[in-house]
Amino acid sequence: MAKILTQDQIDQYNRDGYIAVREVYTHAEVRELQEVTDEMTQKSGEFSGHTELFDVDIKAGHSKETPKLRRIKNPHLHHDAYNRAMRNPKLLDILEQLIGPNIRHHHTKLNNKAPGGGAQVEWHTDWGFYPATNDDILEVGVAIDPMTVENGALMVVPGSHKGPAYDHHENGVFVGAVQMSDVDMESAGQIILNDGDISLHHVRALHGSAPNMSQNSRRLLLMGYAAADAFPIGGYGDWDKWQADMLRGVGTNVPRFNGAPVRIAEPKPADKGSIFEIQEELSKTHFEEVKPT
Ligand SMILES: O=C(O)CCC(=O)C(=O)O
Numbered sequence: 001m002a003k004i005l006t007q008d009q010i011d012q013y014n015r016d017g018y019i020a021v022r023e024v025y026t027h028a029e030v031r032e033l034q035e036v037t038d039e040m041t042q043k044s045g046e047f048s049g050h051t052e053l054f055d056v057d058i059k060a061g062h063s064k065e066t067p068k069l070r071r072i073k074n075p076h077l078h079h080d081a082y083n084r085a086m087r088n089p090k091l092l093d094i095l096e097q098l099i100g101p102n103i104r105h106h107h108t109k110l111n112n113k114a115p116g117g118g119a120q121v122e123w124h125t126d127w128g129f130y131p132a133t134n135d136d137i138l139e140v141g142v143a144i145d146p147m148t149v150e151n152g153a154l155m156v157v158p159g160s161h162k163g164p165a166y167d168h169h170e171n172g173v174f175v176g177a178v179q180m181s182d183v184d185m186e187s188a189g190q191i192i193l194n195d196g197d198i199s200l201h202h203v204r205a206l207h208g209s210a211p212n213m214s215q216n217s218r219r220l221l222l223m224g225y226a227a228a229d230a231f232p233i234g235g236y237g238d239w240d241k242w243q244a245d246m247l248r249g250v251g252t253n254v255p256r257f258n259g260a261p262v263r264i265a266e267p268k269p270a271d272k273g274s275i276f277e278i279q280e281e282l283s284k285t286h287f288e289e290v291k292p293t
Contacts, residue, residue: 002093004090004097013200015158016156017156018156019199020197020200021200022194024090025085025088025198029081029088030195033082034145034219040053040054040069041112042067048062050273050274050277055274056068068118070119070274071110071111071275071276075108075110085221094198094200095138095225096248098138099225104227104247105246106130106223106245108221108223109222110220112217113212113219115151115214115217117212118211121209124177125203127260128265129168129265130203130233131233131263131265134255135161135203135260136258137230138201139200139222139224139225140223141199141221142198144220144221148218151213151214152210152211152213153193153218154191154207154209155210156191157205158187160184160204160206165261168263174266174269176279183208211287229255229256233262233264
């Protein structure tokens with residue numbers, strides 16, 4: 001395994017719960033991801049509503065002519081470029097330095113913030129959605145476009161990954177977002193990336209992102225990874241599939257518990273396919289004052 005992260009970067013990840021790493025993907029790899037994502041976006045215009053593959057912004061006027069794609073669900077199952085990005089050996093070397101040698105792929109998704117108002121992501125922790133027996137779990141964001149303050153950069157509250165099991169409910173129903181009083185906005189860091197750079201954030205880190213105020217798209221390929229011995233509290237599903245999601249090292253049937261506080265993401269609103277749909281249940285957006293220009 002190549003040691004790509006410096007000790008300073010590892011310390012920063014452990015202290016703040018997030019880091020950026022530069023130039024992990026080559027220009028050619030990014031170019032391919034851009035082209036494939038352009039094609040997928042066009043394709044989403046053929047559908048008038050959400051599908052197994054696409055989450056689209058109906059309120060923003062999604063149509064064939066102007067597709068308003070918010071998310072590609074499980075993109076690695078639909079195009080080999082995403083699948084290769086998920087298995088990138090350089091990325092796995094980085095992950096090994098943070099969560100150990102036995103690494104399971106957890107999920108992939110591609111968040112597409114269209115120019116001129118592409119949807120915000122309300123403040124939340126990923127742990128609020130999928131608590132596990134231990135929290136050696138993280139999310140990688142591959143910048144397919146440069147990620148800037150103007151186009152809705154990912155923001156993270158440093159140190160929040162050492163906090164409580166934040167409540168993501170409103171009126172007793174899971175809404176996939178915390179109360180704004182839990183978020184120390186003053187201290188939040190913005191992760192600014194060039195295309196090909198990556199962000200890494202801890203599963204318990206509070207994060208969110210504003211709408212895309214610019215005329216440039218902000219496409220971020222998000223991929224979750226976990227230590228092999230982190231078993232979801234909600235169950236692991238089919239055992240063979242569970243084992244097939246191992247990307248490096250060896251699987252185990254011995255969960256490790258590290259005492260991380262958990263809260264169950266139930267009850268959930270019915271028929272919600274993505275975080276965007278779940279968070280629409282929130283009575284007041286965290287980004288109300290941010291309006292596209
Ligand atoms: O796209 C973003 O800015 C944040 C993504 C995220 O946190 C999510 O989709 O769970």
